[in-house]
Amino acid sequence: MAKKQQRGETAPSSKSAGTDRRTESFSLTLASSDDEAPEEVTFEDSKSAALRSMKEALDTARREKELLKEKRRKRQELFQEQKKRKLLPTDVLEEIDSAPSKEQKQSEDEAEEEQQEAGEGEDDSRRKKKRRRSGKLPHSRNLKGNYTVTTVTERAAASFQQQTAEDFIQSRLYGAGSCRSTSKEAFTVPRLHYICTEGVFLCAFITMNTHTHRSAGLMWINPPLKIVPSKCTFSVCLSKQQV
Amino acid sequence: MGEFKVHRVRFFDYMPSAIRAMAFNSRTERLAVARADGALEIFNFADHYFQEKVIPGQDGRAVEALCWVGQRLFSAGLNGEITEYDLENMRPRYTVEAYGGPIWTISSNSQGTLLAVGCEDGTVKMFELLDERIRFQRNLERQKGRIISLSWHPSGTLIAAGMMDMIRIFDAETGKEMQLDPGVIASKSKEVVVWSIAFLSDHTIVSGDSAGKVQIWDGLTGTLVKTHLVTKWDVLALAVSQDESSLVAGTSEGTVVQFQFIASTVDQQDKEWVRTRTFKNHSHDVRALAHTETAVVSGGMDTQLVVRPLLDKVEKNTQESALRKIAFPHRSLVCCAKKAGLLLFQFPDHLELWRVGESDGLGKPGDSLPVKRNPEKLIQLKRKGEDHICCSALSPCGGWLAYSTVSAVRLYRIQYNNISITKVSKLPKDLRSAHQLCFSSDSSKLFASSSHSSVVIVSLNQLECKHLHTLKPRSGESRPVHLLFASEDGKWLAAANADCEIHVYNLHKLKLHCTVPVHSSCPTAIAIHPVTSNLVVVHADQQIFEYSLMQKEYTEWSRKLQKQGLHSLWLERDTPVTHISYSPKNPAHIFLHDMFMFCIIDQSLPLPEAKTMLYNQMTLRSLPEPERIRHSHAFKISLPLCLLEDHSLVVVERPLLDIMSQLPAPVRQKKFAT
Numbered sequence: 001m002a003k004k005q006q007r008g009e010t011a012p013s014s015k016s017a018g019t020d021r022r023t024e025s026f027s028l029t030l031a032s033s034d035d036e037a038p039e040e041v042t043f044e045d046s047k048s049a050a051l052r053s054m055k056e057a058l059d060t061a062r063r064e065k066e067l068l069k070e071k072r073r074k075r076q077e078l079f080q081e082q083k084k085r086k087l088l089p090t091d092v093l094e095e096i097d098s099a100p101s102k103e104q105k106q107s108e109d110e111a112e113e114e115q116q117e118a119g120e121g122e123d124d125s126r127r128k129k130k131r132r133r134s135g136k137l138p139h140s141r142n143l144k145g146n147y148t149v150t151t152v153t154e155r156a157a158a159s160f161q162q163q164t165a166e167d168f169i170q171s172r173l174y175g176a177g178s179c180r181s182t183s184k185e186a187f188t189v190p191r192l193h194y195i196c197t198e199g200v201f202l203c204a205f206i207t208m209n210t211h212t213h214r215s216a217g218l219m220w221i222n223p224p225l226k227i228v229p230s231k232c233t234f235s236v237c238l239s240k241q242q243v
Numbered sequence: 244m245g246e247f248k249v250h251r252v253r254f255f256d257y258m259p260s261a262i263r264a265m266a267f268n269s270r271t272e273r274l275a276v277a278r279a280d281g282a283l284e285i286f287n288f289a290d291h292y293f294q295e296k297v298i299p300g301q302d303g304r305a306v307e308a309l310c311w312v313g314q315r316l317f318s319a320g321l322n323g324e325i326t327e328y329d330l331e332n333m334r335p336r337y338t339v340e341a342y343g344g345p346i347w348t349i350s351s352n353s354q355g356t357l358l359a360v361g362c363e364d365g366t367v368k369m370f371e372l373l374d375e376r377i378r379f380q381r382n383l384e385r386q387k388g389r390i391i392s393l394s395w396h397p398s399g400t401l402i403a404a405g406m407m408d409m410i411r412i413f414d415a416e417t418g419k420e421m422q423l424d425p426g427v428i429a430s431k432s433k434e435v436v437v438w439s440i441a442f443l444s445d446h447t448i449v450s451g452d453s454a455g456k457v458q459i460w461d462g463l464t465g466t467l468v469k470t471h472l473v474t475k476w477d478v479l480a481l482a483v484s485q486d487e488s489s490l491v492a493g494t495s496e497g498t499v500v501q502f503q504f505i506a507s508t509v510d511q512q513d514k515e516w517v518r519t520r521t522f523k524n525h526s527h528d529v530r531a532l533a534h535t536e537t538a539v540v541s542g543g544m545d546t547q548l549v550v551r552p553l554l555d556k557v558e559k560n561t562q563e564s565a566l567r568k569i570a571f572p573h574r575s576l577v578c579c580a581k582k583a584g585l586l587l588f589q590f591p592d593h594l595e596l597w598r599v600g601e602s603d604g605l606g607k608p609g610d611s612l613p614v615k616r617n618p619e620k621l622i623q624l625k626r627k628g629e630d631h632i633c634c635s636a637l638s639p640c641g642g643w644l645a646y647s648t649v650s651a652v653r654l655y656r657i658q659y660n661n662i663s664i665t666k667v668s669k670l671p672k673d674l675r676s677a678h679q680l681c682f683s684s685d686s687s688k689l690f691a692s693s694s695h696s697s698v699v700i701v702s703l704n705q706l707e708c709k710h711l712h713t714l715k716p717r718s719g720e721s722r723p724v725h726l727l728f729a730s731e732d733g734k735w736l737a738a739a740n741a742d743c744e745i746h747v748y749n750l751h752k753l754k755l756h757c758t759v760p761v762h763s764s765c766p767t768a769i770a771i772h773p774v775t776s777n778l779v780v781v782h783a784d785q786q787i788f789e790y791s792l793m794q795k796e797y798t799e800w801s802r803k804l805q806k807q808g809l810h811s812l813w814l815e816r817d818t819p820v821t822h823i824s825y826s827p828k829n830p831a832h833i834f835l836h837d838m839f840m841f842c843i844i845d846q847s848l849p850l851p852e853a854k855t856m857l858y859n860q861m862t863l864r865s866l867p868e869p870e871r872i873r874h875s876h877a878f879k880i881s882l883p884l885c886l887l888e889d890h891s892l893v894v895v896e897r898p899l900l901d902i903m904s905q906l907p908a909p910v911r912q913k914k915f916a917t
Contacts, residue, residue, distance in 0.1 A: 162305065165321045165345035165363055172436060172453060173477065173495065173528065174908065181911035 092149060250599045250893040254618060255577065255588050257897050258905060259570070260300075262542030264318075266309040267533040269485060274533060275316055276542060277306040280591055282631065283318070283328060286569070288535065290764050292550060293783035293819060294573035295741050296723065298333050299631040299649060300591060308349045312358065312372060319360050321345035325370070325377065331721045332694050333633075333678060334649040339377055341368055347391050352399040357415070359402055361390030367404055367413060383418045386411065394442040396462075403448050403462065405437030410450055412462060439481040441490060449490060449502075449516070451478030457492050457502065459516050471518055473500050476910050482532035482539070489553075490516070491539050493529030496910050498522065499541050499551070524549040524566065527909045537563075544907055546570070562815060570899070571838050573767065573819050574725065577895050583641030585621070586893065591631040594646055596622040596657070599893060621662050624655070634679050638686035643703055645689055647677040652691060654708065671710030673699050681727040681736075683750075690736060692724035698738055698748070712753045714738075716746045726766060731773035735792055739766040745780060747792055757795045762786065770823035774830050781820040781835065785813055787844075800846055807850055816840075841894070 087093075174180060260278040267274050272289040281300025287293050305321040316328045323345055329336040343362025351358045351372070358370040358377060365386035370377040383402075392405035395415070402413045411420055436453040443449070446462035455474040460467055476495035483490045489503045501520040506513060527544035534540075537556040542548045548569040557563045578587040588595040600618040626632050630648035637644055644655045644664070652674045654667040677691035677699075688711065689701045700711040714736070726739035735756070739745045745759040745766060764782040771778050777798055778790040786809065789801035797805075818838040826832040831847040 159303065159322075161323070161344045161363065162303070162321045165347075166305065179476070179911045180908035182908055 247892045248602070248612070252586065252597075252599065252618070252893060252895040253898070254597065254620075255586075255895050255897055256901075257576065257588075257590070258902060259546040259572075260591075261527075261544045261546050261907075262531050262548065263306055264309045265531040265533050265540065265542055266311050266316075267535055267540065268311040268314075269535065271314065274540060275309050275311065276531070276548060277309050277318055278546075279305070280631065281306055281320075282591070283309075283316075284572075285330065286548070287765065287783075288550075291783045291785075291817075291819070292567055292569060293765050293767065294569070295765060296330060296333055296725075297572065297574070297633075298328060298335070299633045301335075301631060302629040307345075307347055310349045310351050310358070312351045312355050315372075317349060317351075317358065317377075319346040319349040321347075323362075325349065325358070325360060327377070331723065333723050334676075337376065339370070339379075341379075343368055347389060348393045350393045350395055350402075352395045352415070353397050354399050357399075359393055359395065359415075361393045361404060363389045365389060365406075367393065367402065369415070381418065383413050383415075384420060391436055391438060392440045394440045394448075396442045396446070397444040401442065401462070403440050403442045405440040405450055405452075407434045407436055410437055410440065410448065410460070412448075412465075436477075438477060438479050439492075441481050441483045443483065443487050449481060449483070451481045451492050453477040455494070457481075457500070469516065471502070471516075473518075474498065477528075479528060479530050479543075480532040480541075482534040484534045485536060489534065491532055491534055491541075493532045493541055493543065495528040496523075496912065497525035497527055497529060497543070497545070499524070499529060499532065499539060501539070501553075522551050524551060524568070526903070527906060544909075545903070546906070565817070567817055571818075573821065575821050578635060578637045579893060580637045580639050580641040582639050585637060585641045586895070587635060587637040587644065589632055589635045589646070592626055594622075594624045594626075594632065594635055594644070595620060596624070596637070596644070622657065622664055624664065627651075627653070634677065636680035636682055636689075638682035638703075639684055640686040643682060643686060643689070645680050645682075645691075647680055647691070649676050651675070652677050652680075654689070654703075667708055670708060671699075671701055673710050673713060674701055678723045679725060679727045679738075681729055683729045683733055684731045685733060688729075690727055690729060692727055692738060694723075695721045696724055696738075696740055696746075698724065698727070698736065700750075700753075714748045714753065714755070716744075716755060716758070726769050728769050728771055730771040730776065732776075735771050735776065735778075737769050737771055737778055739769050739780070741765060743782075745769060745778070747778065756792065759788075759790050762788065767819035768821055768823045768835070770825065770833075772825055772830070773827075779823055779833060781823065783819050785809065785816060785820070804850060 172178075260280040260282065262276055263279050264277040265274060267288075272287065273295075274286045274288055276284045276286065278284070278300065281302075281304035283298040283300075283306070284294055285296040287295045303322050304324075304326070306318045307321055308319050310317045310319075314330075316330060317325060318328070319325045319341070323343065324338040324340050325346065326338045327336045328334070341360055341362060343360070343364045343366050345363040346360050347363065348361040349358065350360075356372055357380070358372055360368050360370070362368060365388060367383040367390055369380040369383065371380045386404075386406060388407040388409075390404050390406055394403045396402070400415055402415050404411050404413065413420055433453075437450050438453060439451045441449045442462065447468070448460040448462045450458050450460065451473075452458070455472055455476055455478055457471045457473050457478055458467060459469045459471075473492060474494040474496050478492050478494050480493040481490060482493075487504065489501060492500045492502070494500070499522045500518060501522070502516045503519045504514050504516055507515060507517055522539065522541075525541065525543050525545050525547070529541050529543040531542045532540065538550050538552040540548065540550050550567040550569075552564045552566075554564060576589045578589070579585070580587070584599050586597045586599060588597070597618055597620050600614050601616040602612040603615050605612075624644070624646075626646070626648065628648065628650065630650050633647050633649060635644070635646035641659070642657055644657055646653055652670060654670060655664050656667060657664050673693070674691055675693065677693055679692045681690045682688070683690070687703055689703055689708075691699045691701065693699055696716050698714040700714065702709050702711045716738075722740040722742040722744070724738045724740045726737075728737045729735070729750075730737075734750055736748045736750055737745060738748070743761050743763065743765050747756045747759070748754065749756040759778065759780065762780075762782055764784040764786065766780050767783050768781045769778065771792070776792045778792055780788045780790070782788075787801075787804065789798045789804075790796070791798045816837065820835045820837045822836055824834040826834065831845055833844040833846065835842055835844065
C-alpha cells in the first residue's frame, strides 16, 4: 500500500517533478526515493494488509447493519408505545370480545359516529356523546375519560349508501345550477307596482298569497310624490312642493 | 255568549313534513301519502278527505315510493328495504331487504302478482306476491346506471325503466332488454335524470326528466314522438288517469301541467297528447302526484296536500268542485292539563311540556292584556329508540305523562317542586303499544287503545302501575281506535274507531254499555258532557249528533238539529272539527274548533234558519243571533283549544307564514315588478 502510494504519487508528479528532479540532480542533493530500488514488501505483509482491509470492510458493514437494526428496534418500540397509549385497558377488551351485541343498529350508529369522531380527534364531542348516550346500551362501558365502547356491525355500509343516495337527490334538486332562492325572499309581503299617469302617481300593492286569497289594495296619492322604487319595501318621499 | 280570557299560544313550533310519494287505490278510494320523516297517512277520499290513519315514521326509513296491490300497501325507500304495512294495526307488518342498495321506485303489474323495484345498483328486482309475504324471484339484466323510475305495461309483459340519461324497456318474462331508447336528452354538462315514466297500453311511453321536458315515445320502435318543454327546472312526477286519456306532470316550480289525449282540431281523427291546463297550487317542488277519476292530487315540499277536481268531470260551483288544501293533521297534537295550566306538545321525536303564562289585568273584549309571568318550557323529553311518537297524553293534574310508539308505551311521573321527571319502569305486559292514550279526570287511571279495538286500563299510583282490565267491544273486531274520551265523573269511556263505530263503556261495571248507531262518516271528535252525560260526536261530513248515554238514544236537541239540517255554511267548511269542550259555567255551551275557526254552540237558543247568515264576533255584537260562529281573523290556525279551570281559554296557534318560512328553498322565479 505504501508502495502503491508512492508509485501513485510519483507517477502523476513524474512529469512535473521531472524538471524539478533535473534541477535537483543538478544541485547534487540525493533524492531519497528515486535512486533507490523499490522497497520490498513481503507477501505476508501484503496478505495481512489485504486481510485487514477486508476485515475492516466487514466490520463497517456489520456496524452499519447493527446501527440500522438498532434504529428499527427503537422505532418499533416507539410505535408499540404509541399503540399502547391508544388502546384501551385489556380488561375492557376482554369484556367486549365476550359480550355479543344485541342492539346492532344502535351500536352501529354510535360506532359510525365514533369513527367519524376519531377522525377529528376531538375529545369534547366524544364527551358530549357519552353524556347523551350513557346507560343506553347494555354492552357499552363508560371508561374514565371520554370514551364509550361499542361494537361495529355491517349496517354501516348500508347507511353510507343511503346517505349517498340522499346526497344525489339533494345535489340534483338543490345543488349547483338549480337556481333556488330562499323562502324569505319568496314570501316577502308587499311587492311594488307603480304606474305613472300625468303627475299623479298611483301605487298598487299586492300582498302575497299567504293563505288562500290574494288581496289587492289601491292607494291614490294626490299631490305628486317622488317614489323611490326599492325592491321589497315600500318607501315614499314627499316632494317639497305640496304635501 | 260569554267573555273569556284567552291565552294565545304561539310557541308550538310545529313543522309538518314534506310529501315524498303518494299512491291512490281507486277501488277503496283511499290515498296513501308518504312523508319525508317516514310517516304514512291514509286519506279517505270517499269521506270528505278525512285523514283516517297515520302510521308514524321511523328513523332511517326514507320512503321514496308507494304502491298499492289490492288492499295491501307496500313502500320502498333509500334504506334498501321493502315494507308492507298492516293497516288494521297501523304499523309495518314486515320489511324485506332487497340487497340492491337504496331503492328508488316500486311498481306492481296490473294482475297483482309481481312487484318490481328499481335499485341503486342498476338492477330491477322482481318479487312474487304471496299471501302473507313477498318472495324474491329474480333480477333483470343489470344496467350501468341507477334505476330511478319504473312502469309496467298494462299487459304485464313489459317494463319501462327510466335511468340516468336513458330509458330501457325490459321483457318481464325473459328479463332481457327489448330495445334501447337512446334517449335523449343529452345535455352539455349534467346527466339528465328521468325522474318519472309511464307506460300506456298503446305502447306509448311518457317520460318526465330533469331537463324540464315531458317526452312522448313510441315504445315499439323506440323513437321520440314529441317533446314538450314544460319548465326550466325538473319534472319530478307523472300520473296517468285510469282511462289513459289524461296525464299530469308535476314540476319543481310547483306547477302541475295536464296533457290530454285529444284530437288537436275538431275534424281530425288522429289524437295526440296536447298540453291543456296548468295548475299552480304549490309554492315548492311537487314530488308526488295521483290522478283519480275526477281530480288531480298533488303534494310536495311545501307539505300541503292539494286536491284539484277537474272541472270537466265534476259539476261546477258545487262542494265537489272546490279546491281542497290539506295542510294540517286531522288529529290533535296538543294535550292540555286543565287543572294545572300545562300544555304538552307532541313532535315526532320529542315531547315538550310548557306552563302557560299569567296575566292579572282586566280589559274589554279584544284587548291584549299585559303578561305578568311568561310561559316557560318545563321539560323536553326525547323519545327512545327509532320509532316516532304515535300519540301522547298528559294527566289533568299534570303529574303523569305517557307516550306511545309502535313498539312501546312509556309512562313518566313528573314532580313540580324542582322540575323532575322519572320513568315508571315496570309497565303491565298488556300495555305494549297504543294508538291512543287518555288519562281519567282524577288522574288515577290510564286508558290505552291497543290492537283489536280493545282498551287497556291501567291504574296509576305512587308505587306501581297495575293492569286493571281490558275492555273489548265484541269478538273478532280489529279496527284501530283513534278517539278516546273519559268523562269528568269517571263513569264513562267513549272509544271511536276508523270503522265509524263508537263504543261506550261503563267504567264502574267495566263492560260495554252501548254502541252508538253507525253514521256513514267517520267521527272526528267526541266528548261526554260532565253533567248531562250526553255524548256529542262530530263527523267528517260536519254532522253533529248528541246521544244520551242514560237513555241510550239521541237527544231531543239532536233530533231537532237533524230534522232541520245543519246550516249550509257550516257544512261547506273543509276542515274537520278536532276538539270539543264544555264550559263549567254554562252547561248549555259546547265549544268546537277545527283548524281555522272556533265556535260556541248554545243549545238553549233556537237553531238558525237556512237563510240566515253566520256572522263573526265583530258584526254580531249588536245582533242577537241564535247560533253564532265566531270568526276571528287573528285565529289563523287554531290547533287545540281547551278550557282551563279558571275559565280562561287556551288557543294554540301556528301561523302558516311561520311554517312557510322554514321550508327548504323554492326555485327562484322572476316576478313582475321585483
